[in-house]
Amino acid sequence: MNQxxxxxxxxxxxxxxxxxxxxxxxxxxxxxxxxxxxxxxxGALATSSIAxxxxxxxxxxxxxxxPGVLDIVTYGDLDKTDMPKFxxxxxxxxxxxxDKTVFHDGQIIALVVAExxxxxxxxxxLIRADYEDERPSAxxxxxxxxxxxxxxxxxxxxxxxxxxxxxxxxxxxxxxIDEKYSTPTQHHNPIELFSTTAIWQGDQLTIHEPSQNVTxxxxxxxxxxxxxxxNVRIVSPYIGGAFGSKGPMTAxxxxxxxxxxxxxxxxxxxxxxxxxxxxQTYRAETRHxxxxxxxxxxxxxxxxxxxxxxxxxxxxxxxxGTSATARMYNYGSxxxxxxxxxxxxxxxxxxxxxxxxxxxxxxxxxMDEMAxxxxxxxxxxxxxxxxxxxxIEG
Numbered sequence: 346m347n348q349x350x351x352x353x354x355x356x357x358x359x360x361x362x363x364x365x366x367x368x369x370x371x372x373x374x375x376x377x378x379x380x381x382x383x384x385x386x387x388g389a390l391a392t393s394s395i396a397x398x399x400x401x402x403x404x405x406x407x408x409x410x411x412p413g414v415l416d417i418v419t420y421g422d423l424d425k426t427d428m429p430k431f432x433x434x435x436x437x438x439x440x441x442x443x444d445k446t447v448f449h450d451g452q453i454i455a456l457v458v459a460e461x462x463x464x465x466x467x468x469x470x471l472i473r474a475d476y477e478d479e480r481p482s483a484x485x486x487x488x489x490x491x492x493x494x495x496x497x498x499x500x501x502x503x504x505x506x507x508x509x510x511x512x513x514x515x516x517x518x519x520x521x522i523d524e525k526y527s528t529p530t531q532h533h534n535p536i537e538l539f540s541t542t543a544i545w546q547g548d549q550l551t552i553h554e555p556s557q558n559v560t561x562x563x564x565x566x567x568x569x570x571x572x573x574x575x576n577v578r579i580v581s582p583y584i585g586g587a588f589g590s591k592g593p594m595t596a597x598x599x600x601x602x603x604x605x606x607x608x609x610x611x612x613x614x615x616x617x618x619x620x621x622x623x624x625q626t627y628r629a630e631t632r633h634x635x636x637x638x639x640x641x642x643x644x645x646x647x648x649x650x651x652x653x654x655x656x657x658x659x660x661x662x663x664x665x666g667t668s669a670t671a672r673m674y675n676y677g678s679x680x681x682x683x684x685x686x687x688x689x690x691x692x693x694x695x696x697x698x699x700x701x702x703x704x705x706x707x708x709x710x711x712m713d714e715m716a717x718x719x720x721x722x723x724x725x726x727x728x729x730x731x732x733x734x735x736x737i738e739g
Contacts, residue, residue: 365583374583377553378540378615385542386415388601388614389457389465391472392623396450397689398478407471408457413464417472418604419455420445426603427569429596431660434561436593436626437692438659442600447476448658449691451623453596458604458612466617481689484655485632495654495663495683502665502683508737509678514647518638522715526635526707530655531628531696532621537585539621541598542613543605549576550602556581557592569599589695590625597624626694629655631664633707643721645730648676652704653684657692661685666704673708675732 353360368374391408393400405417423442431438441453455472459465482489496504515521542553550572556562559579567574584591597614605612616624631654638647650670656662667681696702716723 369583369585374585376537376583376585377542377555377581378538378613380542380553382542382544382553382611382613385611385613386458386460386608387462387465388604388612389459389462389469390453390597390614390616390620390624391455391457391469392620393447393450393452393454393474393476395447395476395478396481396483398447398476400445400447400454400474401477402475403454404473404475405455407473408468411459411464411468411471413460414457414468415460416458416604416608417455417468418442418458418600418607422607423600423603425571426599427571429569429599430565431662431692434558434565434594436595436694437657439596439657439692441596449623449689450481451620451691453600453624456600456604456614458608462615483690484630484688485653485686487688491658491687492653492684493687495661495665495685498661498685499663499665502663502668505681505683506667506671506737507680508671508676511647511649511678511680514678515636515638515649518647519640520715520718521636521638522711522718523636524634524711524714526633526710528631528703528706530630533588533590533625533627533696534618534621535586535588535590538615538618539591539597539625540613540615541601542611543602544611545606545609548572549578551578551580552598552602553580554598555584555587555591556594557584557587557589558594562594562598565594566598566602570602589697589700592695593626595624595626623691626692628696628700628703629662629690629693631655631703633704635707635711637711637715639715639719641719643719643726643729644677645674645715646677648674648678649680650704650708651682651684652707653686655686655688655690655693657690658687660692662693664700664704666701669699669701670704670708672732672736673705674712674727674730675736676730679737
């Protein structure tokens with residue numbers, strides 16, 4: 346032990362050496378896009394420049410004329426594969442090359458494959474699309490968004506938490522606050538870029554891609570490509586930052602696999618930093634209204650938390666963080682409700698830590714404001730409302 350790594354105190358656990366730490370800090374860790382692959386071709390994505398509408402025609406002639414271009418995978422080329430599924434393993438149900446509908450800005454419209462990374466990038470920038478564009482609905486206050494209750498739309502969020510008679514407790518509360526909070530969109534930007542390398546050996550497919558869920562990806566990719574899962578291998582020895590962004594598999598993985606099978610050689614696609622904003626998941630913006638009532642002694646008697654989350658048109662991704670905020674303190678009575686706001690955006694996804702962070706941010710701000718309203722120390726206010734039993738289920 347030394348000053349940089351002092352001995353743990355009595356209330357701390359034993360220190361363990363992180364097995365990949367030295368490799369990562371010395372640059373010796375090999376990430377999936379670093380794996381030396383013989384005869385690898387390079388892929389580059391072309392993405393939509395509109396947020397809502399339909400691709401009426403895709404112009405690829407100039408792109409195909411770039412020296413070194415081997416293939417362009419686009420609409421019609423994935424017709425023999427199944428659509429992605431949204432869930433714990435799949436980032437979205439949007440199959441960008443299965444359907445010419447554009448659900449969000451930055452949606453994949455083609456994958457260029459070339460002998461070099463530079464040729465693939467140049468060709469991808471030459472692809473032009475004609476659109477039947479529509480006015481998009483970007484966020485909460487945009488005209489045309491669809492709002493629905495979140496409860497029951499996801500197995501992760503089955504119902505709104507409630508307990509006791511909130512309305513009566515709110516009416517009787519001596520001290521009250523009724524406040525609104527909001528959090529912005531937050532995007533993943535890990536040091537290691539998102540990438541996919543696909544290698545076929547007969548009917549055996551190996552994918553080198555940073556993944557936090559290799560078993561789930563294996564099954565989902567096999568389903569999309571109509572393969573036996575035993576013939577699919579996902580290799581992810583190290584991850585250069587993820588925070589949840591490399592948990593669900595995106596549509597890119599199957600597209601790159603199809604490209605590799607079409608040209609009969611390995612294909613590697615490294616997503617550039619800008620395109621990651623539209624092709625990966627993110628933490629969507631949220632809005633909150635918190636009502637809190639208490640007695641003069643500082644004990645909370647009523648807690649109401651309404652929340653709204655943005656998601657994509659087709660997918661009901663929900664954090665549903667009221668399941669956490671409703672259980673943080675001994676409130677006496679609880680009433681919560683979460684709504685999904687479907688907009689023309691890519692589907693959000695996991696962002697640690699934990700995903701309920703926007704909800705807890707709102708709650709803890711409200712706790713501070715209530716402490717001020719009560720003239721009470723905010724730590725003491727929290728202490729006297731610490732629950733002795735689970736506040737909802739008891």
